[in-house]
Amino acid sequence: MPYLTSAVLGAALLCFAFLGLRARRADGPLDDYVTARNSQGAQSLGLSFLASGMGAWILFAPPEIGAFVGPVGLAGYAIGSALPLVILVRYGPAIRRHLPAGRSIGEFAEACYGAGVRRWVSLISILYMACFLAAELTAIGSITALLSDVPPALVVFGVAVTTLIYTAVGGLRASLATDRWQAWLLLGLLLLVTVVALDRLPTMPADASLPSVPLGSALSVALTLVIAVTAANLFHQGYWQRVWSARDDRALGLGAWLGSAITVVVVAVVGVLGMLAAMSGLALGEPPIPFFALLAEAPGWLALPALVLAVSLVVSSVDSLQNGIATLVVAGSGRRGLSITAARWVTVALMVPVVIVALQGHSVLRLFLIADLLCASIVVPVLLGIWSRMSALAAVAGGMAGMFGAILPGWVAGGSLPAGILAASFPDSIPTLAPFLVALLASTLVSLLIAWCRPAPQALSNANK
Incomplete structure (x- = not known):
């Protein structure tokens, strides 16, 4: 079984690498490498917003919030996950007009406040995305250990190296190309895992009720999540790149609305699975992992598509983050301008400490919370x-x-x-x-x-x- 799992995961990673490398523009300028300016339609942007914002975190955090806080807390998480895209609907066109040749949140800060603030904002954004990267790679290591006998470090390295290959060579266009396929794949696999897991859900006790905490506490959690997730995602350079990659303002607006709507549905679905796991009386584990508690009651073969789902989620977020960090460094170089080759090496170099941190097995949620508070x-x-x-x-x-x-x-x-x-x-x-x-x-x-x-x-x- 470990050999079959390794082969399937290896095949998935090779497919992503092929799609990304095929989308590259070998003779494109640096600006195209980091923004793919004015090239993306609404559907492409919507799927890309979904794929780049989603990650393995959706298999941990929303189910846990659903299981222990209930519908109010879950609603806060879903709203917080989608709200940054709604803000881009409102302010994206103004940002494009204010900075038509822009490439990053750092350049936006420089246009508003000067070079000193640009460096400060770029540093915060890089720190946030580095935490995001470490959390995602940590999560895929943990999921691999839960669902298979494949060494977790092997999958962590596999994801990091594969995404580095096609993002370092193809830039944002490679990330956008893989996002479209990854978005459909994660939606299809999530549907499959959900249907099979629900089919094997134990009969609920007669006195089962929705998980809940006092309304004041639930509202506190919901507001915390709205602030934390919204603030952090507004420093996600991948979102800012897609503002300028949009073909026009209309494509940006429709794409952001599409991405936000699907994001709400995905977060709600996995959160409801957590609620159902708690209501059914399943052992949620220590620390609690309601989504994977459901899989324990499902057929053994479901572990493989669930693992492919997790890998797809991680790859879709990691490639956007890698390219986003490289873009911030390139845009932060001012008029000197880095070459595409230098941008590629920056991407590779920044992944080394991230992988080292990911292999330490720190709390995924704690890494996110620290990054979220910094952004807020x-x-x-x-x-x-x-x-x-x-x-x-x-x-x-x-x-x-x-x-x-x-x-x-x-x-x-x-x-x-x-x-x-x-x-x-x-x-x-x-x-x-x-x-x-x-x-x-x-x-x-x-x-x-x-x-x-x-x-x-x-x-x-x-x-x-």
């Missing part, structure tokens, strides 16, 4: 860049206030700065509202206050005309 601390000051009164001072001060706000609740509760920093790193891997909410409010209020009191010079000159 500065997301509002960055997006306020489209407001004419915002200045670099207001943005930086707001971001610093957000980071201070993130550790403030833990500092107050624990009585010391180290306690606040520890609490903001979520040692128990449990999402809590206070750090996210205080970080968001502090960054917003400080940014608005300074922008109002000391507006940007161009805002003053416009006001005097």
